[in-house]
Amino acid sequence: MWQRPVRRPVGASSGRRHPRPRPGRWHGRGSRRDRGRRDGRSWLRCRPWVLRRPGCGRAYSLRQCTRKSVTLSKRAAPHEERPTVDREVSTGSEPYIVVSSDTHAGLQCEEYRPYLESSLHEEFDQYVAERHEHRRIAEEVNAEFIAEWEGENEWGLQGAYDPEVRDPVLDADGVAGEIIFADGDAVTGQESPPFGAGLHAGQITDPRLAFGGARAHNRWLEEFCATNPVRRAGVALVPITHDVDLAVAEIESLAGKPGIKGIMVPTMWHGFPAYGTDHYDRVWAACADTGLVVHTHSGEADFDSYGANVAMYISEVPFWTHRILWQLLFSGKFDRFENLRYAVVECGSYWIGDLLWKTDVNFGASWKVKKMGSRMKGLISRLPSEYFGTNVFIGASTMSTEEIRRRHVNGIDALMWGTDYPHPEGSWPKTRERLENDFQDVSIEDTRLLLGLNAIDCYGLDEAGLRVVADRVGPTPEQLGQSPDLRTPADAVEIARWWIDEYGCEMQYA
Template sequence: MEARKAPNPLEPYVVISADCHAELPTEQYREYVDPDYREDFEVYLAEKAAASQVGGFIDEQFAQDWFSEHGEGIAGGWDVGLRDKELDSDGVVGEVIFPDADAVSGVAGAPFGAGLAQSGSLDPGRAMAGARAHNRWLAELCSHSPERRAGVAVVPILADVDAAVAEITRAAESGLRGGIMIPALWASYPPYHDRRYDKVWAACQDLQMPVHTHVGAAPQQEYGEHLGIYVTEVRWWGVRPLWFALWSGVFERFPGLRWGATECGAFWANDLLWLMDTRYLREHSAKKMSHLLEGDLTMPPSAYFDRNCFIGATTTERRELARRYEIGVSNMLWGNDFPHPEGTWPHTREWLRRSFWDIPIDETRQILGLAAAEVYNFDLDALAPWPGASVLPRRTWAKTMR
C-alpha cells in the first residue's frame, strides 16, 4: 500500500474568496436597464439622491475615514483593473461575486433595490428590471479573467416563477456560473416550502447554479433605533430559508441542487444540525410528534446538509474553526468580503496568519479554496499562475505566531 504523501507546508495556498462584492455606482446602470423601465429608473435615482445614505446605522466618522483611506480600493467594486490589483495584493486568486459593492454609503447599488436587501416587499416588475440590469453588467465584469470569477445572479423568484427561470437560464448562458441569490424574506408571497418554486430548483440543478441567500435583509421597520436587535438577528433571517427548503423535501426531490448561506456566520450550524437531527430521529423531546415531522425526508437533516449545503463562512472566526468537524470542513467556504469594511480586505494575509496558524494544512486548503473550487467549478490549474497564489506558506505562519 502506497504511503500517503504528507502535505507540503511550503506550497502556496490557492485562496478563493466565496464572498466578494461588485456593483456599479447606481446612475451608471442606465444603459443596462430595460427600456420600459428607464423612466422609472430616473425617478428612482432622484429618490435615492434625496435619501440620506450615511448616518443612522453607519457611524459618520468611520465612513469618512474609510473612504479617505481606501477610496481607490473601494473603486475596485466596479473597476476591474483596480479590482484585480486589490485581490492580488490580498492574496486572493478567485472570487465569488455578490452585489452591493458599497456597504457604507450605498452609492454603488443595483437599480430598484435589487441587491443584498431584496425581499418580497419590492415592486415585482422593478425588482426584476433591477436584477436584470445588474446581471447584464456583472456578466461583462466576469468576462475579464473569467477563470477567476464566479458571478452570482440576482434573481427575484417570488412573484413570477416562470420569469425567474427565464432569467436564471439567461444569466447562466451569459457566463454567470456562480449561481443565483434569492430573497431571504418573502413578505406576502408563499414561503420556500411551496412546490411552486420547484421550477426554480429544477432549473438551478440542471444548470449547476447554486442557490444562495446572503445576509442583509431583515424587517428593519420593526427595530426603531435599536441597532442591537438588527445585528443580533440579521444572520438568522439569512439562514432561515435553508430549513424551509430542507424540511419540505427540496433536497430529496433535487439531490443535485447546491444551497449556500453566505456571510451569515458558521457558528450556528452544528447546533442547528444537532437540533434538527434529534427531532427527526424522535429523541425524547420529539417523541410526541406525528409523521408530519419527517414528511418526505428519507435521511436525517444533517445528511442533506452534507450533500447539498454549504456555508459562505466570510471572515471565518476562530470559534467557528473550532467547530469545523461538526459543521464539516468541506462545508465551510472562506471569504474576504471585498470591498466591505467588515471583511478581511485589505489585510487578509494577516487575518489568515492569526486564524489558521494551527489548523492542519489539508483542512486549511479546503476552507480557503478547494471547497469553493468544487462548488463553483473553478479550474485550479488555471488559477495557479495568478500572483495571489503566493499566500505566505505555512512555515512563515508558524514563525509569525510564536
Template sequence: MTDMTDPYLIISSDSHAGLPTEEYRPYLDTRFHRDFDEFLGQRESRRAEMTRLGIRNETFATKWFEEHEEGLRGGWDAAQRAKELDGDGVAGEVVFPDADAVDSRTAAPFGVGLGLSGDQDPDLGMAGAQAHNRWLADFCAHDPKRHCGVALLPITGDVGRVVGEIHRAKEAGLGALMIPAMWVDKAPYHDRRYDPVWAAAAEARMPVITHSGAAPRHEYGDHLGIYVSEVTWWPARPLWFMLWSGVFERHPGLRFGIAESGCWWLPNLLWFMDRLYLGSHGGKKLSPFAELKRPPHEYLDRNIFICATNTKRRELAQRYEIGVDNILWGSDFPHPEGTWPRTREWLRSTFHDIPIGETRRMLGQSAAEVFGFDVPALTEVARRIGPLPSDLGQNANQAPVEASWRRSRETGRHWLTGFDFPYVGVGDD
C-alpha cells in the same frame, strides 16, 4: 508531511462588486428609466435615514473612503480589482452585488442588491436584477477564471420569468444565483410553486444562495442592536423551510448556500434537527417527516454549504460538527467588516494552528468544487500570489497539530459518534 512549498489556492466565497448606481442606466431596459430617475432622486433621503437610525456612521464613512479611495475602485474597475485580489493573495472569488456597504453608492437599481426581498415590485425587481446581471457578466468576462458571478434572482415573482432569467444568466457566463432571504407576504420556500426554479438551478449547476442584508428594519426603530442580533438569522431561515419540505430530496443536484451569516449557529441547529428526525422523545409526538428519506446531516453534507465570511476562531473549533468540507471562507472584499486589505495578516492569526490539509479545503478547494472554478487555471494564479503555509504560521511538522485536534475530530458530530446518548427510548435529555 505536507508540501510547505505549495502555495494556498484561495477562493473568497463572498466578495462584492457593483457599479456606482447611476451608471447602471445603459444596462436597464429603457421603459424603466423614468422609475430609475425617481429611485436615484431618493438616494440622499435614504442615506439621511440610514444615518438617523445609526446604520451609517458619518465619521467612520468619511475616514473609510478617504483611507481606501484607490482600493475601493476595485468594486467596479476590473484592473484595480485584480490588483487588490493579488495583494490579498486571493486567486478566485464569488461575486455578490453592492460593492459599497457604507453609503450604498453602488446599490443595484431599485434596491435589489443585498436588500433583495420578496416584497419588491415584481417588474421593477426583475428589471433591476437583470440590469445588474448584465453588467456583472461583462465585469466577470474581464478574467472569467477568477470570478464566479452571482446573478440576482427575485424568485417570488412570476416563476416562468424567474426560470428564464436562470437560463439567461447561465448563458451569459454567471455561475450562481442569489435569492431573497425574506419572502415577506409571498409564498414561503416550502411551496411547490418554486420546484421549477429549484429544478432549473440544479440542471444549470448554479448554486442557490441567500446573503445577509435584508431584514424587517421597520420593526427595529432606532434600536440597532436588534438588527445586528438577528441579521444573520434571516438568510439562514430558508434552510429549514427547504430541508423539512423535501426540496433537497426532490432535487438532489441542487446546491444551497448561506453567505455572510457565519456558521457558529449551525452545530446546535444540526444537532436539534437530527435528533428530531432520529427519534427524540420531543419529535415522536409530531407528524412523521414524510418528505425526508435521510437525516438532516446527510442533506447538509450533500446539498448545503456555508460561505462563512471572515470565519472566526470559534467557528473553526466547531468545524468537525459543521463539516470541514461545508465551510467556505470569504474575504467580503471590499466591505469594511471583511478582511481586506489585511487578509494575509488575518489568515495568519486565524488559521495558524489548523491542519494544512483542512486549511486548503476551507480556503479554496471546497469553493472550487461548489462553484465550478477551473482549478488548473487558478493554480497558476495561486503560484504567483498565494501565501505559503509558513506565511500563515503553520509548521512543516504537522503531527503535533493533528494530535491536538484528534479528540475533536473523533468526537465530531457527537450525537452520531457515540459521544452522546442514543435517541430511541432515552427521552428528551
C-alpha cells in the same frame, strides 16, 4: 475559575446525583456512549465536550505524517448506497488557493442606466436621486467613519467596479478567486443595483422594478466576470417571489454564461408563498439542472419591528438569512432535486453546530418527537447534518477563530472562507494578517478546504487555472506559521459531532 476535569478510569463513579441514562430511553436503542464505555473507549472520547473547554490544551495530538496528501471522503447515509466522493488534499508546502466565498461588486448607481430597459428610466432617475439623498443623510450621521474608511481605502474601493483595480487588490490580499455578490458599497449604498434589487430585493413590491433592476445588474455582472473568468464567479439576481415563470426563464438564460455560477434569491418572501412550499419547485429544478447554486445573503430582516434599534437587527439578521436553509431541507427539496446546491452567505457559522445537534437528534434518536413521528416520516432521507458538504454550503465570511475551532462540527467540507471585499466589516485590506493570526493551529489539509477547495467543489471552478494564480499570490503554510506535522485525525468529525454516538443517532423517519 474553571478547572480542568480530573480523568477517571472507565466505570469509576462520577459522584453524580442522577444515574447514567439507561438504554432505550434518552439515548434510543442502547446508546453508543454506553457501548463505548463497555468497549473501553477513553474518558475523553466519551466526553467530547471537554475538547471545547478552555485550558484543556490541544483537542488533537500532533502526529508525524510523511504523506503529501490525504484523501477525504464524504460518507454515504447509513441506509442507502451512495458513491463515495474522494478528494486528494495536499499537505505539501505549495501556496493555498484562496477563494473568497463572499465579495461584492457593482456600478455607481447612475452608471446602471445603459443596462436598464428604457421603459424604466423615469423610475430609475427617481431611484438615483433617492440614493444620493441616502448618502447625504449617511454623511451627516456617520461622517467620521465614512471619511476615514473612504480616505484610507480610496484606490481599493474603486475595485468594486473597475477590474483593473480589482485584480491587484485581490493579489495583495492573497486571493486567487472570488464569488461576487451585488452591492459594492455597504456604507452609503451608492453601488446598489437599480431599485435595490440586490441585498434588499424582497422589499420591492413592483415586479417590473424587481426584474428590471435584477436584469440590469446581471447584464453588467456578465461583462465584469468576463474580464477574468478564471478568478471571477458571479452570483446573478433573480427575484423568484414575484413570478416563477419569469424566474425560471431568467435562470435558463443565465445558464452557461461565462462567469455566472449562481443566483441570489430574496432573503424574505414577505406575503408570497414560503420557499418550502411546492410553489417554487420549478425554480429549484432549473437551478439543479443548470448547476447554478442558490444563495441567500445577509442584509434583509424584519426592519419594521426594530425601529431605530440597530442592536435588534444585528442580532436577528442571521436568522432571517439562514431561514431558507431549513425550509429547503425539511421540505425535502434536496432529495427531490439531488443536484440542488444552496449556500447561505455572511451570517457566520456559529449557529450551525447546535442546530445540527438538535435536528439530527429529532430525526435520529429523540423520544420527544415520537408523538409526531408519523408526520415527520418521509420528509428527508438522511440526517440533516449529512446534507452539509453535498447540498448545503456556508459562505462564512471572515470566520472568527472560535468558528474555525468549530470547523468539524459545523462542516469541514461545507464551510468557505470569505473576505467580504470591499465591505468594511470584512478582512480586506488585511486578509493576510487575519490568515496568519487565525490559522496557525489549523492543519494544512483543513486550511486548504476552508480557504478554497470547498468553494471550488461547490461552484465547479477552474482549479487548474486558480492554481496558476495562487502560485503567484497565495499565502503558504510556512507564511501562516503552520506546522507541517499537524494532521487532522480521521475521526475528527465523529468526535466533534458527539451527538451521533451520544444519542445513537440513526435516521428513523426516512
